[in-house]
Amino acid sequence: MKITGYHRLRTYRDWGRPVGDVNGTIDSGVTEVPMVILETDEGISGVGIGSDHGIDDLFPALEGEDPRGVSALYDRMLAHVFKAGHGGATFGGIGTLDAALWDLKAKAAGEPLWRLLGARDRFVPGYASGLDIALDDETLASFYRSMAERGFTAGKLKGGRDIDADIRRLGIIAAELGPNSARPALMLDANESWNLKQAVRYVSRIEETLDLTWIEEPLRRWDAAGHARLSSSIKAAVATGENLTGLEQYSALFDQGAVDVVQAGAVWGVTHFLRVAYAAHSRNLPVSPVGLTANPSVAHAAASVPNHLSAEVQDLGTPFGISVDEHYADGGIVLGDEPGAGLTIDEPAILADQRLAPWITADGPHVRSPRAGLRLLADEPTMAPR
Template sequence: MKVTGYRSLVTSHDWGRPVGDVNGVVASGITDVPILILETDGGLEGVGLGQHGDIARVFGAVEGQDPRAAPALYDSMLAHVFKSGHAGQTYGAVAAIDMALWDLKAKMADEPLWRTLGAADRFVRGYASGLCHGLDDDAFAALYARFAERGFTAAKIKGGRDIKRDIRRLKQVHGIMGDNSSAPALMLDVNESWNCKQAIRHLAEIEAAGIDLTWIEEPVRRWDVHGLAAVSRAARCAVATGENLTGLEQFAPLLDAHAVDVVQTGSVWGVTHFQRVAIAAHVRDLPVSPVGYDGNPIAHAAAAAPNMIGIEVQDLAWPDGLDIDQEIADGGIVLGDRPGLGIVVDEARIARDRAGNGWMTSGGPHRRPREAGLRLVPDGERVR
């Protein structure tokens, strides 16, 4: 069987709430979900999720190839764009193709991808993460209560602008998850909005408030090796980062400098990327944790990683037109038996119900504020 072509489409995910982080919030709660479908001469089709705007430039590396060679074709795609580099939207295209190749590989074996990748268990431990920065306190509590009803014992909140608000919400979510565990895991994600000194001061304040933080996520810029290492040395909690790094070579400086304690990967960067980063972390006795994305496609690879400590689960519903064979239950993801990623795309429904370009609205979390990382004190609430 050979890869012969592709189709590209975009559906929408209606989260039913504002979603975002310290960098911005999508008030409509509607975000775009790009879908890549790889075609073959055997009739099977592979599904890849994530932005892939550079697909036309990358596709030549896999055209006419056997999809069962997915890891080798990943290297072939990187070689194909060697001169111009593979970061940004180019890596998104590499990743979407890679995900679709693995989907095809498992479908050719007539088994779910988690089985093809060697996992012994279909269950993937997770943590709740509601992209909650734009919610008021009542909506915040209601959202995490819904996660708690699904058995979650760990939660991550979005913060970084107002440390008092962050502390209040960490205590609030501790109480909610405390219904399921006497010691729930708590994580704070500030999405690169602090500088090193600010991070150290704020983490000391969190510790002084009696909060046992499991990890601080992206406290400073993703490439700030010295800053991340300094935060890790100063804080009791772990430092987690890596979701925005594209390619194993971008992790090497952080790993060599002991600047990361929980190695994260972006779920939109593909199966082969996750596997290689997970192995690099495993060699150093570090845990790996993939961040969330619509449909949780990397959960299949996470199920087979020996050092995986938990996958981010961001919502309890699926994007429009996607039927996904998995269940959110028991504090994680229960993967199904449908071959491949278990994703069925209803293209006719997507064409009919397409809800618009919600993600790329001005001020969304894709846009970094001008003052991010420059504040020395939290914004807090204005005194009137």
């Protein structure tokens, strides 16, 4: 089997609610979903969802290759962009092609990806995450109530600016998940918006009232020393790593004991997640994939590693024109039996309904706030330039 070509598709996800974090929101609740389909000389195609950045530059590393050599082809893609570097958005393109390769490999074997990767159980424990900073309290409660109906016992709030509001809203999440657990797990995601002492004060204040399971991305992603100091100053675990583009970027966090829950962004692909998971496992640390809505393939990888803790479930639907062979029950993801990653694409429908719905807008969550980490008060208003 040889890789002969590729083509791209772009669809959209309608979340049915505004989505975002402390850095910004997408008020329409509609976001783009890029895809890449790898083609082979045997008529089998592999689907990768996540990012199509740099695909044209990366594809020569795969052209004419046997797609079943996934790990070697992953390294071949890294080597192909050696001079410019594989960090940032380019890593997203690598991750999408990597997901397509794993889909191809499992389809060629006639197995679901989770079984090909060595998992014994198709169930992936998860936690609910509403990308919910723009939701009012009533809508927040409704979202977590719907997740509780599917057995979820843990929830993550987007916050970090208003401590009183965050405490109140964490309480709402706890109440809605309460039918499934007397003490639901509660997490707060600050999306790299604080400096160290802000983080200590903010989390310590929450811990006077609530049992916080983890604080996520409290500081800049590379601040190993800061994360280590924070972890030793609070009771909650420190979770970070989702925006690190490459295993080598975790070294300082590991070496300084700066991370308690090791995260990997699902958008960066299956091989990256597997390598991060085993590196964490060698240090007796749990791993948690973030944003499985952006790349469902990583749920299969999560089922296969020994140290998976819980996976972020942000939405119960699927992007337009895409079906995924999985369902949500008992507080997690139940993977199906279709060969590959279980993705079915309706290309004609997608091509007939194209919408412009970018994540990256001036006031969206992918654009860092200009004074993040430089405020005396977490809820200090953002000043307009003068």
